[in-house]
Amino acid sequence: MRKQFAVIGLGRFGASVATALARMGCEVVGIDADAAKVEAVMNEITHAIQADARDEEALKAAGVRNVDVAIVAIGEDVEANILVTLIVKEMGIKCVVAKALNDLHAKVLAKIGADKIVFPERDMGIRVARALAAGNVLEHIDLSPEYSIEEIAAPHRLAGKTLAELNLRAKHGAMVMAIKRKEEIIVAPGGDDVIRVGDILVLLGPTKVLERFQERE
Numbered sequence: 001m002r003k004q005f006a007v008i009g010l011g012r013f014g015a016s017v018a019t020a021l022a023r024m025g026c027e028v029v030g031i032d033a034d035a036a037k038v039e040a041v042m043n044e045i046t047h048a049i050q051a052d053a054r055d056e057e058a059l060k061a062a063g064v065r066n067v068d069v070a071i072v073a074i075g076e077d078v079e080a081n082i083l084v085t086l087i088v089k090e091m092g093i094k095c096v097v098a099k100a101l102n103d104l105h106a107k108v109l110a111k112i113g114a115d116k117i118v119f120p121e122r123d124m125g126i127r128v129a130r131a132l133a134a135g136n137v138l139e140h141i142d143l144s145p146e147y148s149i150e151e152i153a154a155p156h157r158l159a160g161k162t163l164a165e166l167n168l169r170a171k172h173g174a175m176v177m178a179i180k181r182k183e184e185i186i187v188a189p190g191g192d193d194v195i196r197v198g199d200i201l202v203l204l205g206p207t208k209v210l211e212r213f214q215e216r217e
């Protein structure tokens with residue numbers, strides 16, 4: 001069966017999540033109190049419903065109880081955001097994702113049982129800053145506060161070296177998971193593989209170590 005989602009609050013963030021999920025083939029019910037927001041996504045998602053999400057009966061009528069994941073994307077109205085998170089959690093939805101405005105708000109969301117808390121503006125700001133500050137970082141995924149996966153354009157100083165010569169695992173606790181070379185991808189490369197100019201390296205390791213691979217002028 002297709003995975004079912006409810007997106008509550010269809011502002012810029014909520015509408016973007018809802019339409020992206022629908023395009024990926026998921027079943028998506030979207031709810032917003034504002035008729036114009038509902039109309040804007042009506043043709044792109046499974047159901048778009050105008051309702052005040054603080055009304056539990058309205059949520060039930062919209063079928064929210066049966067979804068696999070509920071995303072609470074109400075922004076500025078922190079009270080509504082918290083109340084709706086509590087309502088959907090109490091309905092028994094296994095995975096509730098809530099948007100937080102700040103750390104204190106996030107703490108409250110965690111206390112009432114939100115399973116995942118997102119800070120879209122803050123996270124996007126960090127991504128943009130990273131991309132601008134370190135010109136060769138293409139992708140960055142935080143695995144934990146200390147570890148991450150990074151896709152970086154291989155710094156010129158590494159060209160011509162084998163992975164054995166770099167010896168990243170022993171020296172720094174980091175590893176090259178893959179090398180992307182034009183159309184080709186070398187998954188789990190070995191010690192004999194040589195880094196070439198133009199390669200893209202997929203690295204896993206301590207964030208502090210990976211930062212050293214960011215090419216500086």
Ligand code: ATP
Pocket residue numbers: 008009010011012013014031032033034037051052053054073074075076077080
């Ligand atoms: P974004 O940055 O995603 O545009 P935002 O942080 O500015 O959002 P808001 O615009 O405050 O957040 O809220 C997002 C949406 O949630 C709005 O379209 C708003 O109509 C809707 N919303 C707010 N409160 C409720 C509610 N109680 N029930 C249903 N929808 C609501």
